[in-house]
Amino acid sequence: MTVWLILIAAAIGTYLIRISGVVLLRDPERIPEPVQRALRMVAPAAMGAIIINSLFLDAGEWRSFGAWHIAALVAIAVALWRRSQGWSMLAGAAAFAVLLIAGL
């Protein structure tokens, strides 16, 4: 039950965020620069936090070093090199598969 309430609240809140500018603004300059700057940092902060949390922690304990970390490094290296989402995914998934098969 709680799960449904969480989802309904998140859905309504997210939709209100999505229509905020479209409904209220005709001129994007009206968002003050400091707020814009903070909003630009939301994506790297959120994704960075989730990446690091899932990579280094497992159910509240440190994840022992292995396939997860190495494959993630491969994905990051390819992402910075090719600047491509597809290649990054592919390289990370391939590296992870090889490492699992190798027994890491």
Next chain:
Amino acid sequence: MSDPIPARPTRLGVGPQQRTDAWAGLKAIGPLMPGSALFGMAFGAVVRVAGIDPWAGMFASVSVVAGASQIAIVEAIRTGAPAIIAVITALIINARFALYSAALAPIWAAFPRRWRFGLAYLMTDQAAVVSLQNADAYPDPVRRRWFTVGAALPFVAIWWVGTAVGILLGPVIPAEWQIGFIVPLMFIAVMVPGLKRPAEFVTILVAGAVVLGGKDWPFGLNVFFGIIAGITAGAMFEPWWDKRRGAREGNDPLPGTDPLPEVGP
């Protein structure tokens, strides 16, 4: 590019010109569609791994339509976080849509109200970027809105299909495959290729330090405060860095040149 709309023999009320424009939108977002499908499957599988009601998982993709926040909600539920923490974390992650919404406001200003309200619901990171990048090619608002819906709707539809497939396949994927790795991998693929600003690296480092430092905090609060700390650090670092660089090079500080991060669904 923008011929006036010809007299239209319609099929289901949609004329050939509209179909052409919608098809062009679909082609523009096409290369990003596999990512949406894969991410949807990953989310569906993660829902099953967390032991959450499959229907709730499907409902999340249909109602919230924002993958990163949906995964954060699932993680919060899995770790027994209070509902309010789950909701606030999700809304902070989705606060970035306010930027898109503001950027799209002038581009959509001439659309009928129901189109603006409908397209806002479909507005993912990718669709927003495609819509912004192609706005100039479609000065006619009618053609522009059909192009936009052609990009936005299929991208979300494939997200729903992916979620359903992931929910169905989740239980049959062997545990040894460690499907959970898709969570960091997907976010790395979505975020890292677009990283340019030094402030973004500061943001990630600070967020990561708080996440790991708060390892023993309950309820996924380490992620919650990690995000807050990262945003704060990045937003404070950037003006300082710009000023410093401006002073060193004797230039005016560069304002934020690229208005939008290119990030995931």
